[in-house]
Amino acid sequence: MDELIAFLRERLDEDERAAQAGHPTRRSAGRELREVEAKRRILDELESFVADAEYLPQDERNADTATAFGIVRxxxxxxxxxxxxxxxxKP
Known part of the structure; x- marks a missing residue:
């Protein structure tokens, strides 16, 4: 899961750079940047929870863990x- 989170952070950085550079999108650059920030905050909220839960045996994970993994995917x-x-x- 750490690698997936790192992958996501790299893609968000790319999205941010594209929006700042003014690449044409179907949305405004401001909206694109707000979307990137929202996704980063979601990842920040989930990252420590997911990192801790990833090493638990499958039978010790709870529904919250499955939900967090699903959201990241x-x-x-x-x-x-x-x-x-x-x-x-893939989810």
């Missing part, structure tokens, strides 16, 4: 066509 879904995206990261 959903955040990665728009990047599934990236060369570094792994099949096991």
């Amino acid at each position: 959903l955040l990665a879904m728009p990047y599934d066509d990236h060369d570094d995206f792994r099949e096991e990261w």
Whole structure:
């Protein structure tokens, strides 16, 4: 999961740079930057929880853990066509 979070952070950095550079998008650069910030905050909230839970045996994980893992995978879904995206990261 650490690698998926790192992958997501790299993609968000790329999205941020593209918005700041004014690359044409169907949304305004301001909205794009707010979306990047929102996704970063979601990752920040989930990262420590996911990191701790990742090393628990499967039978000791609870529904919150599964939900957190699922949310991180959903955040990665728009990047599934990236060369570094792994099949096991799909939700």
